[in-house]
Amino acid sequence: MKTDPEPLFERYLDGRITGAEMSELNEVLEHDEKVRSDFVDWLNLDAALAAMSHGWVAMEEIGPSVVRHSWIRRVAIAASVMLAAGILWFWQDSTRSCAVVAEQAGANGLKAGTRIRGERFELDEGTVKLLTRQGAELVIEAPAVFRFESPQRLRLEKGRLAAEVPPVAKGFTVVTPDGDAVDLGTRFGVDVPAEGDSEIHVFEGEVIATGAGGDRSLRGGDALVMNRGNGDARELRSAAFIQADELPALDAGLAAGQQARSRVATEALKSDPGLIALIEFDAGPRRPGLYRLVQGRWPGSRAAEFVEVGDHLRLEIGGDHSWPRLTLAAWVRLDHLGAPYQSLLHTDGWSEENPGQVHWMINGDATMRLALRENVLAAGSEEKNGYPDSGTPVLSEQGRWVHLAVVYDSDKGTVRFYLNGRFDRETRQSLAHPARLGPAQIGNWDRQDRKLSGRIDQLVVLGRAMSDEEIGEYYEAGSPYR
């Protein structure tokens, strides 16, 4: 048989094939590999068209562009369009899909493949990645409220968004209560906190910020707090935004059951006889201090976020005891700043009269430091500043959740640093006092150079030395990634 098989395909597709034609089709499919391959391609096209049509809302509802010919019809449609003129814009906005959910982690109700039009979304937990019709990639973290006004215009009432905008989607605009961010082909972030002013952070390229004070051009590395006259520059919060490449690892972590594992590990810690304090933010009364509550490592969980220079959280831990051994561990998501110090835990009693008072911090070069008052480094130590520091930087340029830990043993005179469950370095002390805590702060300590920029999800203070294995297991159980 040498006839063109395509008409047969077509009739089969549309359910109009006859018995004789069906036998012919079966025959040729069985014996001709080329025809079989073409047939598969045609049916594949058909299946894809059918899948696309599921999310389709007919254009007829929004305009007269399909129908022509009859002048009576045309008049009738013109009349109905005039009647509908008031709601026409609404139809146009709400019936076309502006974006599709490409990926998500813990954002229940917004599963991958969901088409998004002009509806208003309240995302209570999790993180979602949307792909707009023009190809802009948007990662939005809960708690968030947003709505597309068009595929090129997103109104963000609340939440945190990281955008990657290809050249074809140039002009993509994020509308916030405090002003707009108009993209010029770039990567940028917009933070609209529940309380406080909106911020724009530009990672790469250029963004125009339009607010009450006029337009401002921001370039890679610039950040701006809006709604303060013309806006105030601020340091780039590199870790504040979940970027597209982080999402799959978060989703995989959830799928692997990490959240449940973490809960079990935390419960186990609570019954550890050595536990001095476990600082969490999910339950219980709000701890005193100046900070924001934002999403933690898990969908809907809470972490403390420190943004302004004066932000801090006050603690009262360990009373007047002395601790020969001490383990400090925390899940953090910190910005990589050039600033001299970021303060993880600073005790208030830091003075000559109180040897052993603890200061745990991140240095300007992103290494981690554990300083105990009146302790002395062993001769030949590499550290030049007189305090034990980790060997490697513990913060990356683009922030993610990291697990930091340090184990102090005054009897052995050792300080051991850990990053993401892995031993980093041991520093020896020739004079090592038992550790002392008491009133302390996370975040700003002296209102000048000791601030903190980023989130803390969980901080553990343990009055014993955790082993390498324990730290490794604790990290493995608590990691949100896979």
Place this chain on the structure above:
Amino acid sequence: MSPDEASHHRAFLRQFTANEAAIRAFVRRLVPARADADDIMQEVSVVLWEKFGSFRGDGHFRAWAFGVARFEVLAWLRDKGRDRLVLSEKIVDLFGAEAEAREPRLERQREALEQCLGEFAPEQRDLLMRAYQPGARIATLARESGRSEPGFYQWLYRVRKLLFDCVRSRLGKEEVS
């Protein structure tokens, strides 16, 4: 849902959503009408979910799903398809055996289709999508677009042919570059 059930559910959803288009296209390939393919696809997704517990996590989900779908299609052909004009079981088996090998190419075709469809005038695109919606009535669409019914089928054929050629030429370029 317990945490274990939740993660089981999520693992399934992740696999299923990643492969749904491929499974759907596979089922579509084996039965003559889209409506039948939709029915069978529903059955297939239920079976996949019920049997997901016995599916070994390290195995290849899509290949496993093709196997399940093929079984469901054969059952359907023997039952409902007896009096209908359907592909022979031999062809169904052939397609089943070839499915995995064909899939990468078919996936690229489905992706290219989005772009090809973007080159169409909005009203053409709209008409095509409406013709593909479940329960679409060709006679009505033909009348509304000022065509006879055979004329509408002709138009559908031309549009599909254009898309088919567009998809192929896009893939062709891709293979060259």
